[in-house]
Amino acid sequence: MSANAPSAPSLPDAPLSPDRRLWITVTSVAGGVGLVGAAVPFVASFEPSERTLAQGGPVEVDLAGLAPGKLQTVEWRGKPVWVLKRTPEMLASLAHDDSLLADPLSTRSEQPAYAKNPVRSIKPEVLVLVGICTHLGCIPTFRPTPASPDLGASWPGGFYCPCHGSKFDLAGRVFKNVPAPINLQVPPYEFASADKLIVGVDPKS
Numbered sequence: 001m002s003a004n005a006p007s008a009p010s011l012p013d014a015p016l017s018p019d020r021r022l023w024i025t026v027t028s029v030a031g032g033v034g035l036v037g038a039a040v041p042f043v044a045s046f047e048p049s050e051r052t053l054a055q056g057g058p059v060e061v062d063l064a065g066l067a068p069g070k071l072q073t074v075e076w077r078g079k080p081v082w083v084l085k086r087t088p089e090m091l092a093s094l095a096h097d098d099s100l101l102a103d104p105l106s107t108r109s110e111q112p113a114y115a116k117n118p119v120r121s122i123k124p125e126v127l128v129l130v131g132i133c134t135h136l137g138c139i140p141t142f143r144p145t146p147a148s149p150d151l152g153a154s155w156p157g158g159f160y161c162p163c164h165g166s167k168f169d170l171a172g173r174v175f176k177n178v179p180a181p182i183n184l185q186v187p188p189y190e191f192a193s194a195d196k197l198i199v200g201v202d203p204k205s
């Protein structure tokens, strides 16, 4: 989901859900292993640990191997960041009725200025989102198939949070009448080349 920004509402400060706890536990265990490994060569301890870099440094994503329609998750600052290569059909699914969305223009939601547009991205085909629900921090599921039996005939494809039922479209925009108050967060990112994405830094102007 991967790595992430102008002033905007932060993620709600609320008790951690089981899924969020699971994510933190998994990343903490992985980080602990990294720390043990870093302690072995003493001289190397003067260098930033892999855990430090993973938590705070930019994260590189190779887009060449990401097929259209597929989603890749990377970790940035301890958070899952999704990178989704949207197909033309996925982009067309965003042209649904804006009155169904809680914040269609992302005026109350968090994203860099360069991603404040209807598709919420620099390149329309590449979506980058923090994969944490803006309600209470669960990890939504990727549900790209339209008209899913359990989500209804009008489901356009998007992300569904199983904790309390929040729904987001394939730009991370939240639908009305669900608990999540704002859209999924877009982290800062830039394209170092056509196939290389860097999560955690803004584009050089």
Ligand code: FES
Binding pocket: 017, 133, 134, 135, 136, 137, 138, 161, 162, 163, 164, 165, 166, 179, 180
């Ligand atoms: S955490 Fe409540 S709907 Fe996602």
